[in-house]
Amino acid sequence: MSEAPLLQINHVKLDFHTYAGEVKALDGVTFNIKRGEALGLVGESGCGKSVTALSITGLLPENASVTSGEILFAGKNLLTIRNDEMRKIRAGQIAMVFQDPTTFLNPVLTIGEQLEEVFLLNPARLASAALENGQSKNKTKSSLSKSEQRKIAKLLSIDVLKQVRLGDQDRVLTQYPHELSGGMRQRCMIAMALARNPDLFIADEITTALDVTIQAQILELLRDLKREFHGSTLLITHDLGIVAELCDRVGVMYAGNIVELADVRELFANPLHPYTKGLMRAIPMLGRELDRLETIQGTVPDLINPPSGCRFHPRCPFVLEKCKSVKPELLDVGKGHTVACHLYGEEKA
Amino acid sequence: MPPLRGREGMTQRILEVKNVTKWFPITAGLLGRTSGYVKALDGVDLDVNKGETFGLVGESGSGKTTLGRCILRLYQPTSGEIAYRGQDITKLKGETFEKIRRKFGIVFQDPYASLDPRQTVKSALIEPMKYHKLVRNNEEAMSKAKELIKRVGLNEDHLYRFPHEFSGGQRQRIAVARALTTDPDIIILDEPTSFLDVSVQAQILNLLSDLQEELDLTYLFISHNLSVIEHMSNRVGVMYLGKIVEAAPKEIVYRKPEHPYTHALISALPIPDPALSRQRVVLAGDIPSPANIPHGCRFRTRCPYAKDACTESEPALETRQPGHLVSCHFDLKMPAPIPSLGTASR
Numbered sequence: 283m284s285e286a287p288l289l290q291i292n293h294v295k296l297d298f299h300t301y302a303g304e305v306k307a308l309d310g311v312t313f314n315i316k317r318g319e320a321l322g323l324v325g326e327s328g329c330g331k332s333v334t335a336l337s338i339t340g341l342l343p344e345n346a347s348v349t350s351g352e353i354l355f356a357g358k359n360l361l362t363i364r365n366d367e368m369r370k371i372r373a374g375q376i377a378m379v380f381q382d383p384t385t386f387l388n389p390v391l392t393i394g395e396q397l398e399e400v401f402l403l404n405p406a407r408l409a410s411a412a413l414e415n416g417q418s419k420n421k422t423k424s425s426l427s428k429s430e431q432r433k434i435a436k437l438l439s440i441d442v443l444k445q446v447r448l449g450d451q452d453r454v455l456t457q458y459p460h461e462l463s464g465g466m467r468q469r470c471m472i473a474m475a476l477a478r479n480p481d482l483f484i485a486d487e488i489t490t491a492l493d494v495t496i497q498a499q500i501l502e503l504l505r506d507l508k509r510e511f512h513g514s515t516l517l518i519t520h521d522l523g524i525v526a527e528l529c530d531r532v533g534v535m536y537a538g539n540i541v542e543l544a545d546v547r548e549l550f551a552n553p554l555h556p557y558t559k560g561l562m563r564a565i566p567m568l569g570r571e572l573d574r575l576e577t578i579q580g581t582v583p584d585l586i587n588p589p590s591g592c593r594f595h596p597r598c599p600f601v602l603e604k605c606k607s608v609k610p611e612l613l614d615v616g617k618g619h620t621v622a623c624h625l626y627g628e629e630k631a
Numbered sequence: 632m633p634p635l636r637g638r639e640g641m642t643q644r645i646l647e648v649k650n651v652t653k654w655f656p657i658t659a660g661l662l663g664r665t666s667g668y669v670k671a672l673d674g675v676d677l678d679v680n681k682g683e684t685f686g687l688v689g690e691s692g693s694g695k696t697t698l699g700r701c702i703l704r705l706y707q708p709t710s711g712e713i714a715y716r717g718q719d720i721t722k723l724k725g726e727t728f729e730k731i732r733r734k735f736g737i738v739f740q741d742p743y744a745s746l747d748p749r750q751t752v753k754s755a756l757i758e759p760m761k762y763h764k765l766v767r768n769n770e771e772a773m774s775k776a777k778e779l780i781k782r783v784g785l786n787e788d789h790l791y792r793f794p795h796e797f798s799g800g801q802r803q804r805i806a807v808a809r810a811l812t813t814d815p816d817i818i819i820l821d822e823p824t825s826f827l828d829v830s831v832q833a834q835i836l837n838l839l840s841d842l843q844e845e846l847d848l849t850y851l852f853i854s855h856n857l858s859v860i861e862h863m864s865n866r867v868g869v870m871y872l873g874k875i876v877e878a879a880p881k882e883i884v885y886r887k888p889e890h891p892y893t894h895a896l897i898s899a900l901p902i903p904d905p906a907l908s909r910q911r912v913v914l915a916g917d918i919p920s921p922a923n924i925p926h927g928c929r930f931r932t933r934c935p936y937a938k939d940a941c942t943e944s945e946p947a948l949e950t951r952q953p954g955h956l957v958s959c960h961f962d963l964k965m966p967a968p969i970p971s972l973g974t975a976s977r
Contacts, residue, residue, distance in 0.1 A: 326828035463917040493690035494855065495914045495933075498899030502913050520829070523901025546905045564833035566862035567903060568885060568969060574840065575833040575862070581798050582828065 287314035288514050289338065289482060294351035294361075296330075296337060296538075303586040307333050309538040309593065310351070312612060315482065320508060320515040322529035322546070324522060324561075328582055329535040331518045335484050337361075338516070339378050340368040356481070373403060377475035381487040383467035387459040393470050394455030397442070398435035400477040408434050438477070445510070446473045447503055465496035469503070476511065483511070486518045504528055522565060526550060531618075534558045537583055537593040540612065544619040554621045556598045592624065600625055643681040644717075645817055645849050646702070651675045651711030652873075653697050657922060669922045671697040672708070673873035673929075676948055679817065684843065684850040686864030686881065688857060688896070690918055693870040695853045699819045702851070703735050704728075715817075733763045736810030740822035742802035746794040752780065752805055753790040759812040775812075782845075783808045784838060800831035807838065817849040824859060836863060857900050861885055866954075869893045872921055872929045875948060879955040886967055889957045892930050897968035909970050928960065936963055 296308035308330050315321045323331040336342050338353055340360060353360040356375070360368065372378075380386050388396055401408055405426075411434050412426060426434070436455065443451040446469040459467055468488060475483055485504070489497040505528060508515070517529055525532050526546060533543040534555065542555040553559045563576035580597040583589055589596050595605040604624050612620045613627060652675075654668040671694045679685045689695050701708045704720070712719045720731055739745040746755060756776040757766075766772040777787050783804040794802055803823060810818050820839065824832040836859065842848060854860050860867055861881055868878040869892065877890040888894045895912045914933045919925055925932050931941040940960050948958040 326830060465917060493918065494857065494896055494899045495690060496917065497901075498895075498911060498913050501901065502911065521901060522903035526903045526905040526907075527901050550903065550905050561829060562903070564830050565903065566836070566858040568858055568861055568897075568900065572862070574837050577833040577837060578830040581800060581831060 285317060288317045288356065289315040289516075290352075290354040291334070291338070292352050292354070294334075294337060294353060295349045296333060296342075297347055297349055298343075299345045299347070300586075305585045306588055307346075307538050307585055308337070309588070309609075311535075311538070311540055313533050313540055313543055315514045315516060317481075317514055318512055319530045320517060320528055322517045322519065322525040322532040323535055323540075324519060324525050324532060325535035326520060326561075326582055328537075328585070330538040331535050332486055334535075335378065335486050335516065335518055338482075339372055339376055339484065340365075341378075373400075374478050375481045376484065377478050377480035377482070378484040378486065379468070379471045379475050379488050381490050383464065383471045383491075384459065386471060387467060389459055392456055392458055393462070394436065394439060397439040397455070397470070397474055397477060398432065400474055401435040401438045402431060404478075405431075407438075411438055439473075442473045442477045443470075445476060445507070446470075447506075448473070463496075464492055465499055468492065468500055472500075472503070472507075476507070479513075481513045482516065483513055484516045484518070487520070489524065490519070490521075501527060522550075522562065534561070537588060538585060539593060539622060541594065541623070542619075542621045543612065544621075545617070548617055548619050552619070554615065554619070554626060555594075555623050556600050556625070557594050560599075592622075644678050645681045645715070646679040646851070647712075647714040647717075648675055648677045648698070648702065649712040649714070651698070651701060651713060652709045653694075653701055653706055654709045667922055669920075670873050670924055671921055672701065673921075673924065675711070675870075675873070675875055677868050677875055677878060679849060679851055681816075681849055682843075682847060683865040684852050684863050686860035686867040687851065687853045687870060688855065688860050688867060689870030690855060690896075692872070692918055692921055694873040694921070695855075695870055696821055698870075699737070699821045699851065699853050702819060703732065703737055729763065733759075733765075733813035734816045736813065736815035736818040738803070738806045738810050738818065738820050738823045741826055742799055742806050743794075743826070745806055746802055746809075748794055751791055751793055752808075755805065755809055756780070756790070756812050759809065763813050765813060779808045779811055780805075782811070782842070784834075798831075799827050800834060803827065803835050804838065807835075807842070811842070811846070815848070817851065819851045819853070821853045822855070823852075825854065825856065832859070839863070857885075857897060869896065872919065872924055874929060874958070875956070876930065876958045877956065878948075883955055885969075888965070888968060889951060889955070889963060890930075890959050891934050891936050891963060891965070894965050894968050895935075900969070902969060907969075912968070928958075936961065 291311055291313055293310045293312055294308050295310055298305040298307055311334055325331050348361055408426060408431055439455060440451040443454060448454055448469050489500050519525060529546050532546050532549050533540045536557045542558045553562055560578040564578060578597055583593060591607045592605040592610050595601045602624055610622045610624045612622045614620050615626055651672055653672040654670050656665040657667045657669060659666040675698055687695050700706045702713055708721055713721050715731055753776055756779060757772045760766045760772050760775060766775060776790060780790055785804055824835050843850060852863050864881050867881045867884040868875045871892050877888060877893045884893060885897055895914045898912045916933050919932060927943055928941040928946055931937040946958045946960045948956050951957050
């Protein structure tokens with residue numbers, strides 16, 4: 283606990299302006315990511331997990347505005363820095379991979395052109411790689427010729443494709459995205475993210491669009507990379523199974539709030555928030571013989587007019603009078619397990 | 632758990648699919664000459680018993696949806712036989728066919744696409760009843776619509792609304808009510824919950840289980856979600872590239888599969904239990920294109936156990952134990968795909 287966390291998100295509130303009204307998408311999200319850890323964010327669609335990721339990377343759509351809070355990354359508040367600074371951070375320290383690789387690869391450029399660009403934009407990296415390879419007799423950064431730069435970028439690209447376990451790298455570099463399968467494209471996206479050697483790697487539902495057996499390949503890759511890659515990971519998913527496999531800590535989101543955050547083993551062994559409990563009982567799980575699934579009554583609320591107090595209160599089976607008016611804050615109940623629920627407030631105080 | 636829900640002993644075969652193929656031609660050039668076929672179904676055999684839920688799993692492109700549509704003859708199968716209570720329905724026409732088709736219901740994956748946005752719920756429910764002449768007059772139709780809408784957990788007021796006024800889960804309830812309008816025997820559920828969030832998915836799955844019990848329905852449940860299939864099914868068939876490669880009661884499929892594809896598929900599933908450690912079988916490569924199915928065993932290109940024999944001939948779907956069908960040349964001894972399954976208690 284001595285080291286400051288890599289990323290610290292404090293009370294971020296965010297609205298979307300729409301014709302129907304203000305969508306209050308984030309309602310004071312607070313969490314941090316330590317160096318080297320993998321944090322998972324789970325929740326149903328519309329709970330704000332992707333919006334959280336986009337607000338970290340500064341990629342929010344134009345109709346979004348952050349009304350309060352701060353996002354501290356390596357000492358800088360990402361919400362107030364200039365756009366060109368944010369771009370530099372995205373090109374280096376924070377890398378993000380999205381759900382659908384087809385949308386995020388440029389269809390008219392080869393994988394090689396898209397991947398090599400990452401290195402060409404980073405002359406220092408090229409120069410040090412050149413030195414290692416003994417390619418350049420000259421030792422100054424700027425003295426590499428264009429063709430030398432390309433050659434080194436290509437070598438580095440092949441390396442990073444090997445890292446994501448893509449075979450026949452030379453050929454992949456000359457191919458266009460449409461020539462690759464979904465799994466291969468997603469590997470290329472991961473390669474592009476790793477090529478920057480980021481401090482923070484954000485993976486937003488990266489296996490959702492893939493088939494089960496291909497998803498297994500990517501999960502194994504991520505598990506291997508977790509050992510090799512020393513940065514931090516923010517993994518966003520709706521699948522509790524993926525979280526259980528890959529994350530160190532998990533935050534559960536509901537309607538724009540983190541309702542519970544704990545170590546992965548602690549959370550699965552001892553879920554406290556009524557929503558987390560409900561969610562875990564509502565999913566069919568292999569080997570759990572149940573005649574009926576337990577359900578959470580009602581549906582996810584409309585965030586234009588979110589419920590007052592605790593946003594979960596209209597669906598909560600344990601609702602108290604207090605829940606309808608007072609929003610519960612995240613409260614530490616020990617072992618780093620925090621929960622935002624009035625049921626646990628009293629005993630602590 | 633008994634193999635059949637409700638009544639035991641007497642098993643009545645309600646649906647039989649025999650060697651059904653569906654080839655979609657690939658046309659090329661100005662003249663539209665056929666240059667090949669996408670073999671979406673390439674000889675499917677399965678049977679479904681009265682009152683059970685038969686789960687059909689497979690990855691995208693394996694032919695699950697095509698099979699569902701062929702059974703309803705939304706697609707005309709290229710060859711093969713589909714028998715409903717012993718009668719082949721693939722060649723029936725006109726009124727004789729309509730009389731049988733109303734015994735089939737279907738619920739599609741996307742409740743945003745499967746309901747007509749300009750049609751009220753009432754009209755969506757009454758139209759099939761009138762088409763099949765199941766009601767004598769409007770009052771009868773209306774009272775039946777009211778009963779159905781309540782059965783699926785909505786109320787009478789909802790009858791006068793349009794689809795856009797409902798959430799995804801409510802729309803899927805309406806789609807289920809519509810599938811019930813013609814008093815079907817068997818309902819084909821084609822990924823009925825994959826568009827829904829988990830908390831809503833549980834509501835729909837429970838509704839489907841309740842309806843099955845109340846109305847003595849038979850389900851063919853198509854899904855890529857292995858956990859949902861396990862929860863809902865009595866028997867499970869696993870599809871790969873247009874063929875069933877293994878079919879058995881669900882306990883066998885999930886605990887002691889004998890086809891290497893089934894084994895890999897189940898071991899691929901992420902399990903929400905961080906304490907579980909296991910060795911996952913990861914298949915190499917991608918599912919081949921159904922336009923270019925490997926000769927011999929169709930799974931051999933990705934099979935970790937493939938040998939020469941697999942290139943030479945295609946294994947037939949054979950009964951290994953009563954009720955357990957496998958299509959593999961070898962009697963592989965594989966460990967349980969998920970070690971703790973069966974011993975896990977929660």
